Amino acid sequence: MQDYDVLIIGSGLAACTLALSLPEHLRILMITKKTFGDSSSAMAQGGIAAAFSNEDSFADHIRDTLVAGAGLCDEAAVRYVVEHGPDAIKWLIWQGVPFDRENNGYHLTREGGHSQRRIFHVADATGAGVQETLMARLRAAPNVEFKERHIAIDLITGRKLGLDDKRVYGAYVLDADADQVETIAAGHTVLATGGAGKVFLYTSNPDTATGDGVAMAWRAGCRVANLEFVQFHPTCLYHPQAKSFLITEAMRGEGAVLRLPDGTRFMPEHDERAELAPRDIVARAIDFEMKKRGLDCVYLDITHQPAKFIVGHFPNIYARCKELGIDITREWIPVAPAAHYTCGGVLVDENSRTDLENLYAIGETTCTGLHGANRLASNSLLECLVYGRAAAADIVRGTPAEAPVLPDWDESRVTDADEQIVITHNWHELRSFMWDYVGIVRTNKRLERAVHRIRLLRQEIHEYYSNFRVSNDLIELRNLVETAGLMVRCAQARHESRGLHASRDYPELLPEARNTVLEPE
Structure with a gap:
């Protein structure tokens, strides 16, 4: 059993911000499925929105966010993020991020839905510019350990250990190179796994965006919300x-x-x-x-x-x-x-806390209330910064989980898979029917068809998972089908067309905007 103060699952902007905001006396482990350059954050082109110029204001940025969110934003969350925006930008500048400059200031661009020029950017590769700067800082940090090609399988909860608590003690993680499962204990565990764009056949997301954080949190007992709102770029x-x-x-x-x-x-x-x-x-x-x-x-x-x-x-x-x-x-x-951005996800509070003690979630894997029914452009990287820093502050204030001796991963009743075609076929089938039935415009009949196919796939994948040793592809497919099922359940529960959810059966807007919250069984 490996033991750390903080386990961060993910390597995008939210993860890097959190790690750099924690004090150096904490032992931090960051794991990522591929390499530390493979994240949606690193691929972000546009920039980071913040009300910084004299012509702009918090009120304008808040209003633009609320309008884009189609009445479903949590106004307190919007205000919290917007008002912390300038400090987050200053923090990045202090870290050395080379934002484009103009005359004696910064060049601010404008994107859809914004009433002012407020987008800080590094040419048209802002994500790469920010990530490279922060990763260079992290690699020099003596208290941060990195593990690439490590994919989390599941969270280790008190319930799984037979304890009478709602606490997370770490995670089981597959080392893809060694082909073995590691048991990692942590005082605090953070999900920063990104979105779920790979649920769909066509996506702007990297191959790593397989809904891992949402699926793991759901299986562990956390609520999820508003997963019907998938932004198509x-x-x-x-x-x-x-x-x-x-x-x-x-x-x-x-x-x-x-x-x-x-x-x-x-x-x-x-x-x-x-x-x-x-x-x-x-x-x-x-x-x-x-x-x-x-x-x-x-x-x-x-x-x-x-x-x-x-x-x-x-x-x-x-x-x-x-x-x-x-x-x-x-x-x-x-x-x-x-498919570009998952607006819903794991429910968190202002400090990035989930429903389980010592488990945090940050970035695209969450539902903070900021985006509502449609994310305003360039608010996502801002959300990563603000909630990453908030989680760090709360971790410092909090009490870590004192892990008992955690049991090793049990492979005594499984064998090596005899063929991989089941995974390949199911992966393609899932992404194809999700694109056809749960895409930009939806109908009740399409959603019902998706439910039927997800049910069959879940049974096949569960049987495969129960009988064979885990692999990277199997873990991702298991998470994809779990997240797809949650997306469809959310879509079926919304009997209106609002923001990113367009239904031919329910074309009207209901008078009251309500979140779609799913409670774990």
Whole structure:
């Protein structure tokens, strides 16, 4: 049994912020499924929203967030995050993050749903710029240990140990290289596992986004909420060689427009804010036009801007598109919607605490109340910062779980799997029907079909999990099907169309906005 003060499961911005905010006398272990560069945070292009300029205000940022959230945001949570935004940005600057500068200040861009320019960015690769800076700091920290290619299987709870408490004592973790399960005890355990975009066939997320935190927390006895609200980013690059490559919303903030293949601009017909409408509206508009006209994609046009401006502001997008034979200074960019962000997740309070003692959750795996029914662009990285720092402060104030001797992982009744085709087939089947039945627009019949298929898959996966040794793919598939089931249950419970949840059977908005909260059995 390995023993640490804090176990952090994940390696994105929320995880790094937490680790750097904890005092050096605490022994910290960070684990990640692949390498420390594989996270949605590292892939983030746009930036981090904060009311920083003299033209901006907390009130404006709060209002924009509430409007995007379609009446479902927790206003106290919104105010808490927004008011801590400038300090979070200052903390990043102090860490050395090289935000783009302009004249004597910082260059702030604007994205859909924002009434002001308030997006701090590092060119068009903000996530990479922030992550690289923070990881360099962490690698120099004497109290932080890193383990790559380690995937958490399940949390170790008092209930599993036969104790009469609601406490988490650590986790069982698979070392993929050694192919063995480690028992890790921790005074505090933190889920920072990211979202669940890989539930869907088309996503902008990395392969690691398999809903692990949501599934583990649910199995351990935590409530989850609002998982029906999955944000589909309107503009993912449509190209057979461009897996998961996003075209940042900041490009529309700098004047790019959406066009049909014949050049017709269509967004003004769908919303008076046109290309700068919130993401759910833009994604549904693109989906509508594609289905109406039988299109594989639409096009994003920024060619009216000078080439120097485009290359200077969007160097990574320019370079990637050029590799694929698209010169964005002269040609339109083919784009289509893709699953991008999970707005719901594990319920947490202002200090990132879950329903179980000594278990915290931060980042995209959570439901804080900030995003409501639709996340405002660039609020997600801000949420990671604010709640990561809040969790660190609460851990310092709290009392760690004193772990008993934890039992080793029991493999006495399982064997090596004779074939992997079951996992591969079920993985593809799940993601395909989730895209078809639980995508941008939903119906009762589609959701019922998804429920039926999830039930069958869950039975197959449970049988496989019970009889064979665990592997990385099996753990992820088990978590994916668990999270998919929770998403569908949430979607079935919402009898209205609000924010990211669009239902043909319930097209109207109910007069009262209510969260969808699922209680574990």
